[in-house]
Amino acid sequence: MSDAVAQKRPLALNAIIYGFIVLWVILAAVPFFWTVWGSFKVEADFFSRESWWNAIFGTSTTRQTGNAFTGAGYYGAWVLRDFWRAAGNTIIVTVCVTVISLTLGTLGGYALARSGRNYAFWILIAALVFRAMPHITLVSGYLLPFFQLNIWGVLPTSIIVLVAINQPFTLWMLHSFFLSIPKDLDESAMVDGCTRFQAFRLVIMPVMWPGVVTTGLFSFLLGYNDFAVTAMLLSAENQTMVPKISSFLGSIQETGNVMYAVAAVVSATVPLFILVLFFQRQIVSGLTAGAVKG
Amino acid sequence: MAQIRLKNVSKRWNNFVGVDNFNLDIADQEFLVLLGPSGCGKTTTMRMIAGLEEITEGEIWIGDRLVNKLEPKDRDISMVFQSYGLYPNMTVYENIRFPLKVRKVPQEQHHERVMAASKMVELDDFLQRRPAALSGGQRQRVALARAIVREPNAFLMDEPLSNLDAKLRVSTRAQIKNLHHTLKRTTIYVTHDQIEAMTLADRVVVMSKGLVQQVGTPMEIYDRPANTFVASFIGSPAMNLIKGSIEGGVFTSEGIRIEGLTLAAKGPVTLGFRAEDASLAQASGQIEAPIYTVELLGDATMLSMRVAGELVSIKVNKDYRAEIGELARVAIPASACHLFDHSTGARIA
Numbered sequence: 001m002s003d004a005v006a007q008k009r010p011l012a013l014n015a016i017i018y019g020f021i022v023l024w025v026i027l028a029a030v031p032f033f034w035t036v037w038g039s040f041k042v043e044a045d046f047f048s049r050e051s052w053w054n055a056i057f058g059t060s061t062t063r064q065t066g067n068a069f070t071g072a073g074y075y076g077a078w079v080l081r082d083f084w085r086a087a088g089n090t091i092i093v094t095v096c097v098t099v100i101s102l103t104l105g106t107l108g109g110y111a112l113a114r115s116g117r118n119y120a121f122w123i124l125i126a127a128l129v130f131r132a133m134p135h136i137t138l139v140s141g142y143l144l145p146f147f148q149l150n151i152w153g154v155l156p157t158s159i160i161v162l163v164a165i166n167q168p169f170t171l172w173m174l175h176s177f178f179l180s181i182p183k184d185l186d187e188s189a190m191v192d193g194c195t196r197f198q199a200f201r202l203v204i205m206p207v208m209w210p211g212v213v214t215t216g217l218f219s220f221l222l223g224y225n226d227f228a229v230t231a232m233l234l235s236a237e238n239q240t241m242v243p244k245i246s247s248f249l250g251s252i253q254e255t256g257n258v259m260y261a262v263a264a265v266v267s268a269t270v271p272l273f274i275l276v277l278f279f280q281r282q283i284v285s286g287l288t289a290g291a292v293k294g
Numbered sequence: 295m296a297q298i299r300l301k302n303v304s305k306r307w308n309n310f311v312g313v314d315n316f317n318l319d320i321a322d323q324e325f326l327v328l329l330g331p332s333g334c335g336k337t338t339t340m341r342m343i344a345g346l347e348e349i350t351e352g353e354i355w356i357g358d359r360l361v362n363k364l365e366p367k368d369r370d371i372s373m374v375f376q377s378y379g380l381y382p383n384m385t386v387y388e389n390i391r392f393p394l395k396v397r398k399v400p401q402e403q404h405h406e407r408v409m410a411a412s413k414m415v416e417l418d419d420f421l422q423r424r425p426a427a428l429s430g431g432q433r434q435r436v437a438l439a440r441a442i443v444r445e446p447n448a449f450l451m452d453e454p455l456s457n458l459d460a461k462l463r464v465s466t467r468a469q470i471k472n473l474h475h476t477l478k479r480t481t482i483y484v485t486h487d488q489i490e491a492m493t494l495a496d497r498v499v500v501m502s503k504g505l506v507q508q509v510g511t512p513m514e515i516y517d518r519p520a521n522t523f524v525a526s527f528i529g530s531p532a533m534n535l536i537k538g539s540i541e542g543g544v545f546t547s548e549g550i551r552i553e554g555l556t557l558a559a560k561g562p563v564t565l566g567f568r569a570e571d572a573s574l575a576q577a578s579g580q581i582e583a584p585i586y587t588v589e590l591l592g593d594a595t596m597l598s599m600r601v602a603g604e605l606v607s608i609k610v611n612k613d614y615r616a617e618i619g620e621l622a623r624v625a626i627p628a629s630a631c632h633l634f635d636h637s638t639g640a641r642i643a
Contacts, residue, residue, distance in 0.1 A: 188379030
């Protein structure tokens, strides 16, 4: 059918349409593939001043290592500079942030969605205001008390701050998912013999999974990609991946450090690809509204 | 054994009165229908009995227990919702079984009871499907099966038929009536459809604006409506109501004169009569007016004409044919007339 439509269009329009798609793909995807390819070169190639073809053919890489590809950047980042530790910290932070946000978010979102009270609305508005604030506002306010309480620099502190930043969003998101589930479902469960909490757990949550997965993914990404909070609140040895990458870039006295950053960036991106591909079905169904029909 | 007793039950939201001072004793095994237009408080009343809505004032007793403070699950009732309220992630079998599961009924009884309930509503062939793969009527039957599987003391049904098409409504209605006969449980049924009320009920409660208008058997409500609201709500077409005045047993208004009515009433009144109680007169009738429309219903012909500013319907023989504008003479026996107070609408005679 789409072929038939395409044939009816004038050639010029088709050319523009496909040209635009190609351009968009290039803009979106090429920098990433460029980075992946370049991460296996030496700095002299990837940041070559002679010709950018060097980054593709690896002229300097071959000269320096005897092979067109080198894992030196990865070796340096993961082994010499302890990137594995940052990766571990990122896993701890993101998993904790996601789990805590979702737990509080589902309970709170459900309560707000089913509450008939006026203040439920104002709580959501307040949440929206806090969601709109730049993350850094919260961090600067936290810094001094955290120093004085002597809890600066450790993972739990930044987990709590990230949850605080993320919670308004999860609350909103899950609240609207819960609203899309008819109230009759809770009520018939309660008449059938459930307590309010059992109705939530046995009847509502099973139809909420698309919403939970979607919201969970966004929470995960917030924790995973955060720079403002983790850079300010974590000491050097507790850094997560993103501030760690930034620190590779910041100290360019040693050659190869920039390549550590490039290798680390690629290492940090791959899990995201896998994650999105793995959950794509749930995310799509979640994003196209909670299509829950009885 | 489950009489349900409502004592001075009221429901208010801030200043809005949902249900005002509702008093009723519902006998064990009775089929009670709450009837009224939308927003009359019938569903709110049922939800208060179910425990889904808090009671502002008054007491609700189920059996010998005061249930005001009890959770829905502790009231030993089951409910069928207008939108069915089926659990979309469970199969039909699991849906029906759910009440047994959460109430910790011994496992070994589950299968037998689910099968018995599904057999009763003829669902045996669909047990492994999910609700999404069922038609509206099948979903409603799942909801019924889920309500009866537990064998509670009372059933509450909130407009269970209103999402079904006309044909299915008739057959499901018959099924509900039959279920009530078989199971012999107190049933409270909410509807805005007076035909459902007439066909199903042992007693009907007609409500309007949060107030009970009349309680009675279907025939009482049809034959002796307590006020003009009930008169105009029950029956299809609604009762004809004509404003006029009465003096010495003679009702007169523009285009109508009826003799032989009660001598007790005097002054301005509203007169009511049903379309099927009137007939065409040969010589002179109580009404003489040009025909406004002729509607062929198949089993009867409906004439309407303008009397005292109101459109009056007359049900006549199915073979009757007339042109619009022709003069029709209508006979109305005085015995078929109802008189209502012209301002309060309450029944006089």
